[in-house]
Amino acid sequence: MIRFIWAEDEVGKIGYQGRLPWHLPADLKHFKELTSNHIIVMGRKTFDSFPGLLPKRKHIILSTNPILQRKYQDNSRVKVFSQIEQLKNWLKDRTGETIDIIGGAEVFKEFKNEVDVLEKTKIHHIFKCDTEMPELKYEDFELVSSESHQADSENKFAYDFLKYKRNS
Structure with a gap:
C-alpha cells in the first residue's frame, strides 16, 4: 500500500526553503504514529x-x-536511489508493506497515480511558502475519517487530520 503523509496550509502550500514553515507538535506526533515501523x-x-x-x-x-x-x-536503515524507475522497481517487491511517501512535491508528483491512502493535515492558516502540494484528484478518493482540533497552548494553529482512501 502506498500512502501519502503531509501537512499543508489553507492554500495547499507545504514548505518554505526546504523546511516546514510551521511548528505544530500535534502533527509531528501524528506523523510519528503513522510512520513508525514503516518505509518512508x-x-x-x-x-x-x-x-x-x-x-x-x-x-x-x-x-x-x-x-x-x-x-x-552500508546502513541497513537507509537506501538511496538515483532514478525514479529504480525506486519504483524496488517498491514493487514490497507487496504487503505500507510505503509512506512523505515529500517533497516532486516525489508526491511521481506517485500521485499510484497512491492508495492520503493522510493530510490541513492547517488553518496561510504561511509564507515556496512549495505546494501537487494537485490530486480528490474525486478518486473517499474521505474516511476527519478529526478537527483547535489551537491550544502547544499548537498555535487550528488543524484537521484527514484520511482518504482511493475508491475501488
Missing part, C-alpha cells in the same frame, strides 16, 4: 530537513548526490 520515501531536501535518521523507520531517499549514496551504502 522522500527526496533529498526532505531528508536534509530531518535532525538525523528517524527511529523505527527505513529511509528511502531519491537523490543523485553521490556523497549521500556513499555515506549510507
